[in-house]
Amino acid sequence: MYELSEEDIEFIISEICSCDSVEESTKLYRNYEPILPDCKFIFASANGTTPGFAVNRSFSNGAVVHSLFNTPKVWVLDRETATEMKSGRSTFQIDYSISLDSQALSYLEPYLKGNLSRLPKDFVEVFRFISRDEVFVDPIPYTYENLHNLTDKGDKIYEKLKAYEVLRSLDVEALEKEETVQSTLSEAELNKKAQEHIARMHMKLCDEVFMKALTFRQQFVYCCLLKMVLIQFKQPKTSTYKKVIEFIEFCDMDIATLPAREIALAKRYFDLGTNLPFFGKIQKNKTDTLDVLDGMAWDLWHLRQMEESITVRPNSDARYFFPALLTFDKAFIDVLNAYPLKACAYVEGQNRPMPFYNGNWFELISDDENVQNELLSRFYSQESKSARNTRRDILDRNISGLVRQLESELITFMKKTPEHEIA
Numbered sequence: 001m002y003e004l005s006e007e008d009i010e011f012i013i014s015e016i017c018s019c020d021s022v023e024e025s026t027k028l029y030r031n032y033e034p035i036l037p038d039c040k041f042i043f044a045s046a047n048g049t050t051p052g053f054a055v056n057r058s059f060s061n062g063a064v065v066h067s068l069f070n071t072p073k074v075w076v077l078d079r080e081t082a083t084e085m086k087s088g089r090s091t092f093q094i095d096y097s098i099s100l101d102s103q104a105l106s107y108l109e110p111y112l113k114g115n116l117s118r119l120p121k122d123f124v125e126v127f128r129f130i131s132r133d134e135v136f137v138d139p140i141p142y143t144y145e146n147l148h149n150l151t152d153k154g155d156k157i158y159e160k161l162k163a164y165e166v167l168r169s170l171d172v173e174a175l176e177k178e179e180t181v182q183s184t185l186s187e188a189e190l191n192k193k194a195q196e197h198i199a200r201m202h203m204k205l206c207d208e209v210f211m212k213a214l215t216f217r218q219q220f221v222y223c224c225l226l227k228m229v230l231i232q233f234k235q236p237k238t239s240t241y242k243k244v245i246e247f248i249e250f251c252d253m254d255i256a257t258l259p260a261r262e263i264a265l266a267k268r269y270f271d272l273g274t275n276l277p278f279f280g281k282i283q284k285n286k287t288d289t290l291d292v293l294d295g296m297a298w299d300l301w302h303l304r305q306m307e308e309s310i311t312v313r314p315n316s317d318a319r320y321f322f323p324a325l326l327t328f329d330k331a332f333i334d335v336l337n338a339y340p341l342k343a344c345a346y347v348e349g350q351n352r353p354m355p356f357y358n359g360n361w362f363e364l365i366s367d368d369e370n371v372q373n374e375l376l377s378r379f380y381s382q383e384s385k386s387a388r389n390t391r392r393d394i395l396d397r398n399i400s401g402l403v404r405q406l407e408s409e410l411i412t413f414m415k416k417t418p419e420h421e422i423a
Contacts, residue, residue, distance in 0.1 A: 004035060007382070009347065010354070016041060017343040017356040022048070022075040025343075029077045038079060038348040042310065042320070044341060044358075045075035051322035052096035053135050061122035063107075064333055065098055065129075067324040068306055070340035070358070076320060078348075095318035097309075098135065100167075101302060101327040102142045105160055111181045112163035119179045127181060130326075131170040137326065139164045141302045143197065144214060147205050154198070162194035217304060219399050222297035223255055224262040226406035228269055229282055229293065233413060236273075243270040244365055252379055254402060256391035260357055261303070261339045264364055268338065277331035284414050290407060299332050307353040311346040 004012070012032050019025040022043050029041065050073050057065040084090035100108075108126070111119055119127060130137055139161065146157050166183040169190075174180050183190060204210055227250045231243050247266045251258050269276050274283065278299075281292050302325060309323040327333060343356045362372035378384065395402070 004037075007385075009037065009039075012036060013039065013041075013345045013354055014356075016077075017043075017345055017354070026075075026077060026082075030082060033079060033082060039345060040320070040348060041077040041343060041345045042069075043075040043077075043343045044069040044071040045073055046071055048073045048075035049094065049320070051320075051324075052094060053132075054096035054098060054322040054324035057129070059122065059125050059129070061120070061126065061328070062330060062333075063104070063126055063326065063328045064336070065324050065326050066333065066336045067322065068303075068310070068341045068344065068355075070337075074322070078319070081319070092319040093315075093317050094320050094322060095313065095315040096136070096322040096324065097314075098137045098324045098326050099140050099302070099306070100137055100142065100164070101299070101325055101329065101332070102145055103329045103332075104326050105139065105142050105164060107328045108167065109160060109163045112166040113159070119175075119181060124175070124179050127170065127175055130167060131172050131175055137167065139197070140305070141298075141325070143201055144204075144305075145298045147201055147211070147214070150198075150201055150205060157201075158194055158198055161197040162190050164197075165190050165193040216396070216399055218297055218301045219403050220255060220257075221262070221300045221304070222294060223399070223402055223406055224251070224259065224266075225293045225297055225300075226403075226410055227254075228262075228266045229279075229289070230406065230410055230413065231266075232270060232273065233284055233410075240267065240270040241366060248365075248375075248379065252384070252388065253391070254395070256388045256395050258379060258388075260355070260361055262300070264339055264357070264361070265300075265335065267364055277334050280331060289410070289414065299329070299335070303336070307341075307344060307355050308351055310344055311351045311353050 016025050016028050016032065019028060022045050025041070025043060051067065053065070054067050055065070055072055056067055056070060081090045081092065084092075108123075111123065111127075129135060142160065142164075146153065150157060165185065166181065169183045169185045171182045171184050174182050185193070227247060231246055235243060235246075244263070244267050247270075248258065248263060251263065265278070269279050272279075274280050278296065282289060286292070306323040306325060310321060313319075313321050315321070325336070327336075340358050341355050342358045345354045345356075346352060362375060365375060366372060
């Protein structure tokens with residue numbers, strides 16, 4: 001039997017995920033299923049599986065729970081599910097978790113520490129949701145983002161994780177009757193759990209393989225943002241199309257990847273400048289630009305982490321795991337809303353998600369069909385893909401050097417810019 005190459009598998013997955021409907025995708029999957037490895041597909045859909053509480057939800061105070069998809073249900077395809085569906089309904093266990101982004105934990109912390117006695121009405125709604133037995137929240141974005149800060153900010157991190165443990169053990173009766181926040185655990189129990197979090201963080205920090213991967217992924221996004229800002233600052237009057245092409249060329253040559261979400265975000269930024277909320281604090285005359293961009297990179301990394309989380313199953317009995325994010329950050333919410341997934345696929349056992357975003361990516365760059373075909377030929381030919389694969393090995397070894405180069409270029413440019421100029 002002919003064994004599919006990695007390129008063959010990616011092509012077939014792309015064909016299945018690019019169909020106009022889940023019905024077409026299902027039909028095509030059944031045709032290819034005998035020759036595919038153990039692949040899993042998740043589609044945004046009005047019908048199908050409800051992914052627990054990992055679905056989009058808005059609160060009156062502006063907070064949201066946001067999943068990777070913009071539909072209340074998802075349609076899943078895999079060998080076992082497809083076989084079960086042939087004879088009727090498919091029933092299987094799922095798992096999910098809602099991650100608190102760093103800002104969400106900071107917003108909630110004053111109430112969790114008892115500094116503010118009675119909750120505002122709009123916050124009661126959030127706490128009631130979190131206090132439900134079937135809702136599970138995790139602090140992964142905050143803990144990963146702060147691994148490098150353990151030495152300098154250990155006490156602050158400890159207090160935040162202790163506050164998180166209050167959140168996990170809310171006294172539902174006190175919340176309902178008095179609208180106050182308190183834990184059902186004793187102070188000693190809360191301290192013990194916070195110490196366990198810190199111990200796990202230290203273990204992660206000592207794991208060289210994990211830290212190298214984490215640092216690389218965050219720096220990858222940071223490089224993208226640095227390049228976007230450099231292009232916007234240096235060429236404010238250049239057409240959006242030319243800016244986008246320059247950014248794609250950077251992605252192709254320097255980071256050896258064409259990240260669809262980051263390219264789409266770059267296009268919006270080049271269109272709107274600082275009127276795009278996510279880039280609202282990025283100005284030429286600010287001294288904290290690199291720190292702000294670093295924080296923005298962590299935000300986008302959390303999105304990438306959610307995509308990767310789909311490929312793992314913390315509960316081995318669950319057939320699928322669905323992640324979501326709880327955030328109060330309106331600028332980040334705008335990014336979340338702009339780039340939902342149409343589908344995501346992966347090969348079982350490989351932590352390598354293949355996301356497909358809503359809309360036609362080439363139409364985002366240009367409405368001209370000739371231009372779209374030129375982009376396809378230039379950046380997506382087999383030769384281009386092979387060349388990127390070769391360059392990617394170089395990037396793996398030298399991404400820190402690329403970060404320093406881009407930071408130096410941006411700092412030098414900002415020093416030369418008159419203080420009254422802004423992007």
